[in-house]
Amino acid sequence: MRVSYTEHNTHFERSKTLFEEIRASIHNNEEDRSFWRPVLPWGGVFTIKAGRKAVSCTPLYVKINLKNTCTIDGFLMILYVILRENQGFSRELAFFLGKQFVEYFLYLMDSCDYTTVKMLWIWDRMSKRQYRSVIHQAALEIDLFGNEHQNFTENLENLMFxxxxxxxxxxxxxxxxxxxxxxxxxxxxxxxxxxxxxxxxxxxxxxxxxxxxxxxxxxxxxxxxxxxxxxHGPPPFVILNMQQWNSEDLSYVPYYLALCQHRYFLEGATLFNKEEHHYSAAFQIDSCWMHYDGLRNDNLILLHKPPEFLLLSSLVYIRASDK
Incomplete structure (x- = not known):
């Protein structure tokens, strides 16, 4: 948010958040199917700013290089869309992950501070046994190669307990x-x-x-x-682990799910490419399907029809009562 001062009054100019930009691009540009800039790109470099007390010291590392972040990227994108489309869900999720975490997560995503939001998840939600780290010269390398359910779903505390x-x-x-x-x-x-x-x-x-x-x-x-x-009652959203399912088992993916006497709507999915050992994601905004793949240059693309769920890793459903 920018503050502008004039001689007679003070007014605020609010720039668009990432979610507002994506939503606007869906409705304003039907010819171009891709979002105008990369969203949550694969990997990342996090620079550590040394304070005054560190001037005379020799730090172990001054930056952090992130690798294989696709194991959290797709879910971070889906989580952001869910929370921005369903305002009440932020309060519910804060009960499990903490109010400060949820607010900071949304602020970083709104501001397109993608590397910091990944570091927030790694440091706040993941344990050190869930990733590999090694120091190369003055850089710490964090490698998230592995399984997205271990790196993300299992770190949602008791949400789906x-x-x-x-x-x-x-x-x-x-x-x-x-x-x-x-x-x-x-x-x-x-x-x-x-x-x-x-x-x-x-x-x-x-x-x-x-x-x-x-x-x-x-x-x-x-x-x-x-x-x-x-x-803890029906959660705002649920993630179904679909790793045991083959494509022939998925001839039909339900858009509605009855779960513990509550109705849930399909909001998104994560997809797994076994050959590349790479995760991507698909999700809905305003009933329009989008495909996200952090490795691609045009990594957020508007789909003209629902995706084919042939390489499913997970399905994400949101509780219907708050939709």
Whole structure:
């Protein structure tokens, strides 16, 4: 925000945020399908500004080089779009990630400070075991090569925290009552083709009550599993881990998902190219689909039709009540 002063009055001129620029480009330029400048480019260089006390010291490094950031880039882009399109979600996400983090994240994305927003995620959300780092001369290199669900989804704290209780019918069972807790939603394709949407069926299987043989050694009872529930209520958005699914399992991707008595809408997806070991993303803004790939020169492109979800890594759904 720029402040302009005149002799008689003071007024404010607010420049457009990144989200406002992207939204305007969708509606104002139908011929050019790509955004006018790179958004969240792959990698990045973060320069460390030394203070006065560091003048007489020899720092270990004065800049940080980021590599293989595609494991967080796509999700950072989708997260930004979700929060800017759904104002109430910022407050809900702040409960899990902290108000200061959410506000700073949005400020950096609005300002197109892409390398800093990646450093914010790395330092605030990731643990050191999730990335490799090495010092080359006066530069620290951070390599995020790996799995996007480990680098992003698993670092959303308890946003998708679910619990399912179970009770064995055998009173002599050594572990009669158990609680099964999961922090992510990792669904598997059904063994047999269901009569309806396979993704909805897999989600139902993840959450629904069930009856199984008890797996405790020496127990011949039946174990009753309760309905799986979100421990902190229905989250503003959910990420479905689709890594176990093949393209032939994904002939149909639902735009609506029934989940714990709530309705969710498809907002985006991340895609994985196995040959390049590279992640990209697709998401909606104002019902228009866009494809983001940080490695490309024109890395944000407007699609004239929904993308083909053949290389899915994840699906992102937002809660319908706040849309």
């Amino acid at each position: 679910t619990m399912q209780e179970s009770l064995c019918t055998n009173w002599s069972c050594p572990a009669r009552f158990q609680e099964f807790i999961k922090t992510t939603i990792n669904i598997s394709p059904p063994h047999e083709l269901p009569h309806r949407d396979p993704i909805q069926s897999a989600v139902d299987e993840f959450f629904c009550p069930k009856l199984r043989l008890c797996s405790e050694i020496g127990c011949d009872g039946l174990r009753e599993f309760s309905q799986r529930v979100f421990c």
